[in-house]
Amino acid sequence: xxxxxxxxGTSVANLECIxxxxxxxxxxxxxxxxxxxxxxxMSGETNKLIEYAKHFSSSPKQxxxxxxxxxxxxxTSALLAIALxxxxxxxxxxxxxxAGIYTDEVHTKAHIARIDATRLEKELKDGNIVVxxxxxxxxxxxxxxTLGRGGSDLSAVAIAGALKADICEIYTDVDGVYTTxxxxxxKARKLEMISYDEMLELASLGAKIxxxxxxxxxxxxxxxxxxxxxxxxxxxxxxxxxxxxxEKPLVSGIAIDKNQARVTLRGVTDKPGxxxxxxxxxxxxxxxxxxIIQNVGHDGTTNLGFTVPENELDIAKIAIxxxxxxxxxxxxxxIVKVSIVGVGMKSHSGxxxxxxxxxxxxxxNIEMISTSEIKISLVINAKYGELAVRALxxxxxxxx
Ligand code: ADP
Ligand code: ASP
Ligand code: MG
Numbered sequence: 555x556x557x558x559x560x561x562x563g564t565s566v567a568n569l570e571c572i573x574x575x576x577x578x579x580x581x582x583x584x585x586x587x588x589x590x591x592x593x594x595x596m597s598g599e600t601n602k603l604i605e606y607a608k609h610f611s612s613s614p615k616q617x618x619x620x621x622x623x624x625x626x627x628x629x630t631s632a633l634l635a636i637a638l639x640x641x642x643x644x645x646x647x648x649x650x651x652x653a654g655i656y657t658d659e660v661h662t663k664a665h666i667a668r669i670d671a672t673r674l675e676k677e678l679k680d681g682n683i684v685v686x687x688x689x690x691x692x693x694x695x696x697x698x699x700t701l702g703r704g705g706s707d708l709s710a711v712a713i714a715g716a717l718k719a720d721i722c723e724i725y726t727d728v729d730g731v732y733t734t735x736x737x738x739x740x741k742a743r744k745l746e747m748i749s750y751d752e753m754l755e756l757a758s759l760g761a762k763i764x765x766x767x768x769x770x771x772x773x774x775x776x777x778x779x780x781x782x783x784x785x786x787x788x789x790x791x792x793x794x795x796x797x798x799x800x801e802k803p804l805v806s807g808i809a810i811d812k813n814q815a816r817v818t819l820r821g822v823t824d825k826p827g828x829x830x831x832x833x834x835x836x837x838x839x840x841x842x843x844x845x846i847i848q849n850v851g852h853d854g855t856t857n858l859g860f861t862v863p864e865n866e867l868d869i870a871k872i873a874i875x876x877x878x879x880x881x882x883x884x885x886x887x888x889i890v891k892v893s894i895v896g897v898g899m900k901s902h903s904g905x906x907x908x909x910x911x912x913x914x915x916x917x918x919n920i921e922m923i924s925t926s927e928i929k930i931s932l933v934i935n936a937k938y939g940e941l942a943v944r945a946l947x948x949x950x951x952x953x954x
Pocket of ligand 2 (some may be wrong): 594595689
């Protein structure tokens with residue numbers, strides 16, 4: 555079998571951990587498999603590098619950020635290959651560029667445009683273990699790019715697709731995908747399987763076990779994606795097509811996204827083209843806008859509210875400052891988005907009202923609501939975020 559294994563930050567957190575990963579990789583190879591390993595930076599490393607940059611500038615150039623951030627994964631990939639070689643295996647490490655991962659020019663959240671896998675294929679054919687630095691690629695200009703936070707997952711899935719791997723295993727510090735973040739609700743249950751669509755929603759709505767774009771690509775390429783714990787041998791969670799899942803629960807999971815901020819524009823001129831101007835300006839800066847709410851106009855003006863990722867708020871502020879679209883602009887980082895996800899919602903009513911009742915019972919005010927076919931999202935005050943997750947987890951009987 556050709557296996558792609560991705561090890562996250564906590565799995566390569568220090569030299570001892572890297573040694574353990576090397577043993578696990580060596581065992582996989584000794585069992586007769588071809589192995590490609592994708593690694594993250596040591597846990598905390600990417601955040602540390604961001605803080606270093608912030609010491610000098612609150613809005614550093616994204617191009618330089620990418621060169622800086624990509625360094626963390628280079629360290630762990632080289633160290634893992636060195637450790638494997640010392641164990642008597644032939645291992646070769648590659649940066650994203652060396653691995654042939656080409657991206658667009660959207661620095662700090664680039665999309666993979668194509669993979670030239672010639673070199674990786676050759677190394678595998680020669681019987682070598684291939685180790686690739688995750689989270690990074692190269693633009694057509696030859697600049698280093700990174701794939702967004704958690705982007706090593708995307709590297710792994712994309713490489714698995716390019717090499718037509720039999721399976722892509724994502725190793726992390728929990729046993730798999732749970733009904734909610736087990737750090738927030740210890741009663742959360744591990745799921746044996748989950749559909750690509752539900753996983754995509756959970757990941758997009760804050761469940762950082764998998765990066766959302768990696769799930770999107772896995773679905774598109776129909777990749778056998780499994781999340782597992784690098785610290786034990788438990789079987790993990792398979793992410794697969796909906797039709798492969800026999801028992802479809804009403805609700806599969808609850809997600810919480812703390813990286814959210816709200817922008818409120820008061821006294822926006824109520825005329826055609828104003829929304830286009832605001833959101834085109836934000837789109838140009840690659841700010842991800844979500845949950846847009848516009849009130850019914852009054853006296854020729856209206857109010858407009860929307861959410862953006864908290865770490866994009868500074869960029870959003872600068873962009874909005876340039877066009878001055880409203881009399882008053884308010885920013886609020888003290889919010890979280892809590893979401894309920896399940897394919898069962900498609901065919902059942904009353905799922906949303908149960909969420910509203912649960913919030914009412916806890917005395918939590920809902921500030922914004924959005925729904926889609928398989929999800930309900932609520933924006934609430936940050937201080938009630940984890941309480942809301944636990945209450946909803948119980949209300950939908952996910953602990954049973
Ligand atoms: P890695 O560094 O290995 O990429 P991450 O920290 O990115 O790991 O993702 C793993 C973490 O995701 C877990 O430690 C857990 O706290 C969190 N998490 C959030 N939601 C879920 C969920 N539904 N199931 C499992 N883990 C979750
Ligand atoms: N090191 C990067 C991050 O912390 C990428 C990853 O771990 O997947 O976001
Ligand atoms: Mg991750």
